Amino acid sequence: MVEALNRCIEKNAGEMVEALSGLVKIPSVYGQPQPGAPYGVESRRALQYAMDLGKKLGFETVVNVDDQVCYIEYGTGSKQIGVFAHLDIVPEGDGWTYPPFGGEVHNNRIYGRGTVDNKGPFIASLYALYAIKECGLPLGDYRIRVVGGTNEEKGMDDMKYYVAKCGAPDAGFTPDGLYPMSFTERGINYYFMSYPFTQPSTKAVKVISLKGGEILNMVPDRATAVLEAADEAGAQAVAQAVADYCARTGWEITPTVEGKRITLASKGLCAHSCTPFNGKNAIVALLMFLAEQGLDGSIGRFLDFFREKIGQTTDGSLLGMKREDECGKLTFSLSKMELDEQGLHWVVNIRLPYTYKDQVTADFRAQVEPVGITIDDVDAHHTYRFPMDHPLIQTLRGVYEELTGKDSTPGHEGGTYAQAVPNIVPFGSIFPGTPDLCHRPDESVDIDEFILDAKLFGNAMYALTQK
Structure with a gap:
């Protein structure tokens, strides 16, 4: 565990909440394809929001991959750690207590479609990478890339395109499942x-x-x-x-x-x-x-x-x-x-x-x-299955145990970018015992868990560069 990294994330907690609230306000449901917006104008707006935030945080490498995917990268090594989240959402549905695109805070929770699936984890990942940059942690021969897609909910064509054009990472994770992690997913x-x-x-x-x-x-x-x-x-x-x-x-x-x-x-x-x-x-x-x-x-x-x-x-x-x-x-x-x-x-x-x-x-x-x-x-x-002694599984288990003190036995749930991107597994962001509000009314994230997400993601990113 890197304490300086954790302290930096805590210092930026208010900014993280504000950033997520702003992203939730964009109703990035799949829309009619248009020039420069292959998955609709709102999904493209969410992509731009992510890239603008990356630039605001001082990242020099902010890349738009043909209006389908963006990535923010730090480091100069020849090997890559990738974190893959998505910025698109499902329709809001009925039955909300608070506005689904309001990004409002009530009872220490941020409410809105995408707070859990998967805008919240994207923001947590980006601020985790920002903390690594601000702390000046040495990455050796690695660089770390936070990737945001816009078509996960409607087929993952975005990430299939990304892998074909940009290649796969050497290792990484997608924060779009359950903690501790999934070593496999159902087809x-x-x-x-x-x-x-x-x-x-x-x-x-x-x-x-x-x-x-x-x-x-x-x-x-x-x-x-x-x-x-x-x-x-x-x-x-x-x-x-x-x-x-x-x-x-x-x-x-x-x-x-x-x-x-x-x-x-x-x-x-x-x-x-x-x-x-x-x-x-x-x-x-x-x-x-x-x-x-x-x-x-x-x-x-x-x-x-x-x-x-x-x-x-x-x-x-x-x-x-x-x-x-x-x-x-x-x-x-x-x-x-x-x-x-x-x-x-x-x-x-x-x-x-x-x-x-x-x-x-x-x-x-x-x-x-x-x-x-x-x-x-x-x-x-595509479906996959990692052996339990795989270095990626072992590293993520170690990070989870150290930060939470809880059992890290991998699970098997999800339908994530890990089915489209080689060498990654789901890692978070729903904790054991926390209700799964994905695709449901009143989707929301507890702010304390949101900050813990960022700490877990940041420590996992850094730990993977030390292998």
């Missing part, structure tokens, strides 16, 4: 599927449309469906059925009747798709209601399949795909769906144990294709 497969409605339903109530889901690694908390009954009395009967369904199940669906048409607004609870059991999927709520309405034809067959093989489960058990190994348990999350009278398109996110990576797609195909569902594309993210 992440996105399945993009379609299902045509070749046979119309003959029932009096028809489904005109259904839509939900924005970000693929987020449990959707909002979804809507439009139904049409044979007459106004039928529409009122549907509205009553919705009320009865919600009273019985606890789902929150609001019906609005206009003549023969009924619009259903479903409200759930957003959560990160790596822990879908922490959320309430608004699309699932609608599908389970529709599955009780006795529809026939193609849509009826799909709804029967969904109820029997997926339902409200998040572990793949009804699909016969429940698996677990040292990397963790399989999770299943319905991310997005768009349905009209011609058919539907939907995306599911399966996070899978390392030992299941070569079989999972075949097993999923065997379940969905006999029903007539087509898997149009699979976006399979």
Whole structure:
């Protein structure tokens, strides 16, 4: 532990809070690509904020990598330690006590989307590097680079581009997971599927449309469906059925009747798709209601399949795909769906144990294709596993134990830049016992933990240069 480094971070605590508050005010959700802003203007604004802050802190090397990624670097060695955080965020969702883009401080916490995932850890990393610079710590033949991306939440194309253009570090970490660290991560497969409605339903109530889901690694908390009954009395009967369904199940669906048409607004609870059991999927709520309405034809067959093989489960058990190994348990999350009278398109996110990576797609195909569902594309993210005696793991464990006095046994959670950048693992920033507020309402970080993050990151950066 470098005490001078820790003291410098403590001295700058007020600046760190102010810097994070300013960054949170930028709603850097993925937007329409534009010239000079491949992931939208707000993500590009966040990138500029990070670069401007790097220059303000006196770093000579502040680089914009084609408006997708930026990095701030200190040192002149031939070897590189890299810290990889992201500046983009998921949509704010509902249910906030304080403004999601306010960056307000209440009860020693900074509130706002991105405070945990992942703007707070970026700011902590940058001020950790600043402390190393201000203390003049010798880095030997190393330089340290803090990298900020802008497309982590929507596929990590930014970091794939960065690695192709700038190469991989010799060692490093991403502060985008759980402490102590993850020696491995489950694989992440996105399945993009379609299902045509070749046979119309003959029932009096028809489904005109259904839509939900924005970000693929987020449990959707909002979804809507439009139904049409044979007459106004039928529409009122549907509205009553919705009320009865919600009273019985606890789902929150609001019906609005206009003549023969009924619009259903479903409200759930957003959560990160790596822990879908922490959320309430608004699309699932609608599908389970529709599955009780006795529809026939193609849509009826799909709804029967969904109820029997997926339902409200998040572990793949009804699909016969429940698996677990040292990397963790399989999770299943319905991310997005768009349905009209011609058919539907939907995306599911399966996070899978390392030992299941070569079989999972075949097993999923065997379940969905006999029903007539087509898997149009699979976006399979790289997974990895570091040995426990690897120098990177040992170094990070030592830093964590020394600063916290707590057990440093590595875990296995996350879906991070470590799947796109070689030679790094997740290290922080959520402490054991701290609620995981990623992708959830009232996302916020305790200021004392935020400062401890910076100390851990700074000591880890420096320790890795001493190997």
